[in-house]
C-alpha cells in the first residue's frame with residue numbers, strides 16, 4: 001500500500017475513536033476495507049467489536065499471528081489536525097489508529113503475496129480497558145485459528161521514524177486498575193464538625209498512596225501508583241459526602257501487585273477509622289506483563305536490520321498491555337515503532353509522524369515472512 005493510502009486510512013480512523021467494546025464504527029470501517037481486499041484464500045470472523053482475519057497459506061505447517069488493538073481513550077483531542085476526532089471526548093491518544101492502519105497495510109501485502117504458512121490478523125478491542133485480549137484468547141473464534149507464534153507493535157513517540165526497539169524478557173509491566181469510593185457525611189461548608197468530609201479524606205489518601213511505593217516496597221522492586229482522576233462533591237459551599245479516585249497500579253514482578261493491593265486495603269481500613277467513613281475498592285482490569293521470547297527478538301532484530309531499519313535495545317517500561325496474556329499462552333514478542341511525536345502516549349496533543357506507517361507495515365510484513373521460513 002502506498003504511503004498516501006495508509007495516511008488516508010489513518011486519518012479516517014483517527015476521526016472515529018471509540019472506547020473499549022464500543023468500537024462499532026471502527027469494526028464496520030475495518031470490515032469494509034477487508035471486504036475490498038478479500039480473495040478466496042481470505043476468511044474472517046467477528047468477535048464482539050473486534051475481527052479476526054485469516055489468510056490461508058499455500059502449504060502451511062503453522063499459523064503466524066499479528067495482533068493490533070482498536071480502541072481509543074476518553075481524552076479531549078488538542079491537536080491542530082484538520083482530521084480531528086469527531087467523537088467529543090474521545091481520542092486515539094495511544095496510537096491504535098496507527099496500529100490498525102499498519103495491520104491493514106500488512107494484510108493487503110500478505111493477501112497479494114500469500115506465504116506457505118497461514119497468517120492471522122487479530123483486531124482486538126478494549127486494550128485500554130476493560131481488556132479484550134484475555135476473553136478473545138479464550139473465544140471459540142480465536143481458538144479456531146489459534147496462532148503458533150504471535151507478535152504485536154506499539155508506537156513509540158520518543159523514538160525517531162525508521163527506528164524500532166525491543167528486548168528479550170520483560171518489556172511491559174503488570175498492571176491493575178484501581179477505583180476507590182469514599183462515603184462520608186455531607187453538609188454546609190460552614191459546619192465541618194457536623195460532617196465527614198470526603199474531599200479531605202480522598203486528598204490525603206492520594207498523598208498517602210505514594211508512601212506505599214516509597215516505604216512499603218523493597219527499593220529494588222519497582223512499582224507505580226498513579227491516580228489519574230479524582231472526583232468529589234457537587235458545589236463550592238457544601239462539604240462532599242462522596243469522593244472517587246481512579247488510577248492504576250504497575251509493578252515489575254507479578255506478585256508485587258498483590259503486596260501493593262494488600263497495603264492499599266490496610267490503608268483504607270485505617271482511613272475508615274480516622275475519617276469515620278466507608279471505603280470500597282475495585283481493581284477493574286488487571287493485565288499480565290509483556291514478556292518477550294529471546295529467539296523471536298533476535299530474529300526480529302536481524303530481520304529489520306537487513307531491511308535498513310535501525311534496531312535499538314529497549315528498556316522495560318511501566319506501560320501495560322493486555323497482549324501480555326496472549327504472550328503468556330503463545331510464544332512471541334512485542335516491539336516499539338518509532339513515530340517521533342512532540343507529545344507522548346495518552347497526551348491530548350499526540351501527533352505521531354505518518355512516515356512511520358510505511359516503516360510499520362513493511363516491518364510487520366518482513367517479520368511475518370521471517371517467521372514463516
Ligand SMILES: CC(=O)N[C@@H](CCC[C@H](N)C(=O)O)C(=O)O
Pocket residue numbers: 094127128129154175176177247248249285287318319320321322345
Ligand atoms: C500501552 C498503554 O499505554 N497501555 C495502557 C494499558 C491500560 C491498562 C489499564 N487501563 C490500566 O490503567 O491499568 C497503559 O496505561 O499502560
